[in-house]
Amino acid sequence: MTAGRKKIGGLSMLLAAGMFGGAAPLHAAETGAELRELRQRVERLEEQNRKLDEALSEQRISADEPPLAARLKAAESDVFSFRKAARTIESIEGIQAGAGLTMFAQSLLNSEAAPGANNSELNYRADATVRLPAGTLGNSSEGFLFAHFRMGQGRGLQSPGPAFSATNTTSFQRPGAEPSDSTALLAQAWYQLNMPLPVGGNPQLSRRHLEFNFGKMDPFAFFDQNSAADDETRAFVNQAFLHNPLLDVGGDIGVDGFGFTPGFRFAYVNDYYKPQSYGLSVGLFGAGKGASFDDSLSSPFVIVQAETGQRFFGGLAGNYRLYVWSNGRGADYDGTVTQHRGAGVSADQRVGDAVTLFGRYGQQSRGKVRFDRALTLGTEIGGSYWARGADALGVAAGWLRTSDEFRRDAPTLDADADGVPDFGYAASGAERVAEVYYRYRLNPQFEVSPDLQYLARPGGDTAARAIKVFGLRAQLTF
Numbered sequence: 001m002t003a004g005r006k007k008i009g010g011l012s013m014l015l016a017a018g019m020f021g022g023a024a025p026l027h028a029a030e031t032g033a034e035l036r037e038l039r040q041r042v043e044r045l046e047e048q049n050r051k052l053d054e055a056l057s058e059q060r061i062s063a064d065e066p067p068l069a070a071r072l073k074a075a076e077s078d079v080f081s082f083r084k085a086a087r088t089i090e091s092i093e094g095i096q097a098g099a100g101l102t103m104f105a106q107s108l109l110n111s112e113a114a115p116g117a118n119n120s121e122l123n124y125r126a127d128a129t130v131r132l133p134a135g136t137l138g139n140s141s142e143g144f145l146f147a148h149f150r151m152g153q154g155r156g157l158q159s160p161g162p163a164f165s166a167t168n169t170t171s172f173q174r175p176g177a178e179p180s181d182s183t184a185l186l187a188q189a190w191y192q193l194n195m196p197l198p199v200g201g202n203p204q205l206s207r208r209h210l211e212f213n214f215g216k217m218d219p220f221a222f223f224d225q226n227s228a229a230d231d232e233t234r235a236f237v238n239q240a241f242l243h244n245p246l247l248d249v250g251g252d253i254g255v256d257g258f259g260f261t262p263g264f265r266f267a268y269v270n271d272y273y274k275p276q277s278y279g280l281s282v283g284l285f286g287a288g289k290g291a292s293f294d295d296s297l298s299s300p301f302v303i304v305q306a307e308t309g310q311r312f313f314g315g316l317a318g319n320y321r322l323y324v325w326s327n328g329r330g331a332d333y334d335g336t337v338t339q340h341r342g343a344g345v346s347a348d349q350r351v352g353d354a355v356t357l358f359g360r361y362g363q364q365s366r367g368k369v370r371f372d373r374a375l376t377l378g379t380e381i382g383g384s385y386w387a388r389g390a391d392a393l394g395v396a397a398g399w400l401r402t403s404d405e406f407r408r409d410a411p412t413l414d415a416d417a418d419g420v421p422d423f424g425y426a427a428s429g430a431e432r433v434a435e436v437y438y439r440y441r442l443n444p445q446f447e448v449s450p451d452l453q454y455l456a457r458p459g460g461d462t463a464a465r466a467i468k469v470f471g472l473r474a475q476l477t478f
Contacts, residue, residue, distance in 0.1 A: 094133035094144075099478045101126045102233045104170045106157045106471040123154025123171040127187075127233075134191065140203035141195040148188035148218075150258070153181070160467050162423070162459030164371060164400050164431050165240035165249050167469045169232040172258070187260055190215025207272040211281075213265040219253060219285050222265050223305050223323060227348045228358035228380045229396065233475050235380065238453055240398040240433045244344045245374035246362035247325070249400070252340050252369075254287030254301040254327050261291035263300070275317075277309040288329030288337065299328025299339075318349035332368035333406060334415040334422075340367030354382025354389075358396075364403070371431070371460070372403035378435075390441035398433035402460035410460075427460035437473075449473040 107120040127150050134143040152172025159166045174183045192213045196206035213222070220230075220243050229241045236242060239249050247253040255261040263285030270278040283303045289295035305323035312318055322345050330340025344362035351357055357379050364372035378396025383389055402410075410427040414420065437451040451471040458464050 096131040097129065099126070099128045100233060101476040102170050103474045104156065104168060104237070104471055105473075106168055106469055108157065108160060109468040109470055110465065112465065118157065121154060121156045121168070121171075123152065123156045123168070123173070125150065125152035125170050125172045125233075137193065137195075138200070140201070140206075141193055143191060143193040145191050146188065146215075147186065149184070150187040151182060151184035153183065157469060160455075160458070160469070162425065162461050162464055163455050163467060164459055165238055165245065165398070165433055165455070167238055167453050167455070167467075168471070169237050169239050169242050170473070174257075185258070186216075187258060188216055188218055188221075190217045207274070208268070208270045211265070211267040211269065214263070216260055216262050217265070217285070218260055219255065219263070219283060219301070219303070220248075220259075222267075222281065223283060223303050224321065224344065224346050224360070225319070226346050226358050226360065227319060228356045228394075229348075229360075229376070229378060233473075233477075234439060234447065234449075235394055236378070236396055236435050236437065237451060237471065237473065238396075238398075238433055238435045240374070240400065241376050241378065241396045241435060244346065244360050244362040245371070245376065245398065245400055246342050246344065246364055246369070249374075250364070250369055250371065252301075252325065252327050252330055252342060252364075252367070254285065254291055254329060256292040261285045261287070261301070262293065262297070275309070275311050279305075279307045281305050281307075287327050288331075290329070301325065301327045301329075312349060313351050316350035316352075319347065321346045327367075330367045333370050334368065334409070334413060336368070338367065340369070341365045342367075354384045356380050368405050369403055370406045370427075371400040373401040375399045376433075388440075390444075392439045394435070394437045394439070396433075396435050399430050400433070400460075401430040402427045406460070423459075425459075425461045425463060428462055429457055429460055431458055431460055432456040445477055447475045447477075449475070 101124065103122070103124045105120070105122045108118075111119045127148065129146070129148045132145045132147075134145045136142050150172060154171055155173045156166075156168030156171035158168060158171070172183055174181065190213055192211060195210040195212070196203040197208040197210065198206075224244050224247060229236050230243075232242055239245075242248060243253075263283060265281060265283045267279060267281035281304070283301075283305075284297070285291070285301045285303075286293075286295075286297050287299065287301040290297050290300065303323055303325040305321055307319065307321040310318050310320065322343075324343045325341065327340040329337050331337055342362060342364045344360065346358075346360045348356055348358040357377075359377045360375070362374045376396060376398040378394065380392050380394045383391030383393070407427045410423040410425060411421065413422050415422055432455070434454045435451065437449050439447055439449045441447050449472070451473060453467075453469040453471070455467040455469075458467055
């Protein structure tokens with residue numbers, strides 16, 4: 001309306017200028033017609049502005065509103081959507097998540113070798129992990145939070161007969177729970193802070209850093225790692241090959257019944273000579289009752305590990321780790337709780353485009369344990385050699401030597417004083433374990449693996465028959 005009035009005022013001035021400036025006078029009829037037309041035009045503009053204001057006052061787009069209003073609302077909606085998407089992307093940046101489902105069926109091929117044990121078992125386990133950025137400290141130190149949820153059902157075949165090593169490490173069931181009860185829990189929840197060195201320097205140029213962890217953890221996620229034998233959902237499932245047998249099968253790791261424990265870890269990592277790397281780490285974890293939050297971290301499990309990543313065989317990657325440990329609440333085979341000590345080494349080395357060798361060795365230096373030395377060796381061969389690049393064949397063998405004390409005490413030891421020997425056999429030599437699996441990939445998320453295990457002289461019992469176990473594992477990974 002203001003613009004219309006300006007137009008009318010301007011026209012009046014022109015008319016006045018024409019009349020008083022010597023121009024030819026306009027006829028009154030023509031002037032009146034032009035003024036009426038101009039007034040109508042202004043009124044139409046004001047009506048359009050009113051309808052546009054009314055349409056813009058409503059957020060929704062209606063069918064009878066002016067086209068200009070509809071276009072403005074659509075543009076505004078697009079801008080809002082773009083801003084919302086940008087905020088969403090920013091909020092989830094750095095978040096990592098994963099999930100997996102493992103189902104495993106096993107059967108004893110010679111059930112008479114393990115009398116009293118179930119001939120076949122089926123179990124499942126599901127894992128879900130999430131890693132959340134936890135901000136920065138100072139100008140360069142970054143932290144993140146890691147959470148791991150696990151659920152499952154079924155105990156599996158476990159350790160048939162007197163065998164030291166369990167034949168199924170994918171099972172997940174609450175101790176003492178009914179087989180029909182499923183188990184679900186927060187398995188891990190820990191924080192990690194990465195601090196580039198030197199402190200205050202440019203993190204993009206740093207080739208050395210410190211790592212600090214605390215929370216509820218799986219110690220094997222940070223110690224005794226091995227690229228070829230460290231994941232029971234895709235590789236070996238016998239407990240002797242998953243980790244160092246003295247720590248895992250022998251129980252010196254001191255974790256709770258599910259394999260987790262509260263603790264702390266401090267590590268120094270040097271990548272200055274990349275692709276070579278060096279590291280030194282120290283871990284302090286709850287042991288015994290302390291692992292299940294039933295006691296403090298007094299008399300903890302302590303482990304120190306030195307490691308290096310090297311390139312041998314024409315530049316192929318290899319990892320070598322040496323560690324020593326002390327468990328302030330180690331359990332002797334007679335039930336006594338005392339300090340245990342030991343040392344071990346874990347190594348994996350690629351020797352071909354699709355061939356990785358691995359080995360572990362452990363030796364107990366203190367504590368009355370059933371076996372005091374353990375050696376495991378094996379390989380994983382990728383399927384590219386037979387035109388199945390995503391498949392893999394794994395072969396491993398293990399040797400668990402019975403300790404002198406166990407050989408002496410096994411025939412007659414009656415720690416629970418029930419009048420029946422706890423072991424009741426003459427132990428000698430070593431338990432020998434072998435496993436073969438073939439991992440067949442159906443698609444990137446679905447793999448099937450037949451598995452065959454052989455245990456000779458289980459538990460060091462020379463009179464025990466060898467145990468043969470066949471299994472079939474299905475793995476879904478997302």
